[in-house]
Amino acid sequence: MQEAAITFIDILGWKGIWQREPNPIEKVKSVLTEALKLVEVFKENDGNLYFTVANSIFKDLKTEVLSISDTIVFITYGECNAALEFQSGLAINTITSFLKINLAVRGAICYGKLQREDNVFMGPAVDEIAAWYESADWIGVFLTPSALYRLQYNKITYALNFIKYPVPLKSKGKFKTYCVNWIIAIEDRNLVQSIFLNMGPITPELAEKFNNTLDYFDQMKENLDYQRKKEIE
Secondary structure, three states, X not given: OEEEEEEEEEEOOOOOHHHHOOOHHHHHHHHHHHHHHHHHHOOOOOXXXXXXXXXXXXXXXXXXXXXXXXXXXXXEEOOHHHHHHHHHHHHHHHHHHHHHOOOOEEXXXXXXXXXXXXXXXXXXXXXXXXXXXXXXXXOEEEEOHHHHOOOOHHHOOOHHHEEEEEEEEOOOOEEEEEEEOHHHOOOOHHHHHHXXXXXXXXXXXXXXXXXXXXXXXXXXXXXXXXXHHHHHO
16 A cells, blocks of 8 residues: 545535536536646746746655546645645645536545555545545535644645635534635635526525535635735735
8 A cells, every 4th residue: 555645526416417517527527637737737847936846845746636426536645745735736726626617516635545446446545535525514625634633734835725624514513624725716705606606506405515615715715814914014
């Protein structure tokens, strides 16, 4: 087995999506293509300062992008902090890309030992991520305990990618952990609400997820605005 960060991202409402969306498979493939492009970008170094720094952190990582029906899987082999940072960027890009095509996702990131052959996975990291990735009652991606307890937050470079938050779970209260801060890519609340409205009939179950997501959005936006104000001062 190898040590790796592994992300499972579940597309909400996949059952019956063929009745609502004319070409859902093509939409998913377009998001996967964007993720693969992002993986390749960080292998390059074209002199841009941002990518020079990113390349120095991520150059030794190996990342795989997979899909199993309505689940997107990212596996990044390498040092824990770097792998989790890289996965956070992939998750932010994936969440916002799906939102922009009127699809919602939730998921989780863990770190540990796993083995993969084709689309068959096994190992303690796989068991953990399978138990957590569908547990949240919102739109977003968070660190499971194995990733949370290993992450050295004071040593990461892209600190804005992570934020501490009590994640609402479907049946067991809340779990306080680091989440990927996807609002740095979509800061317009009205845009997020309009995306929700385009997702079809909003059932009570879906409304609860949306409300939990907007609560998260509001707090993260407030934190982001405060940080920017402090930087100006």
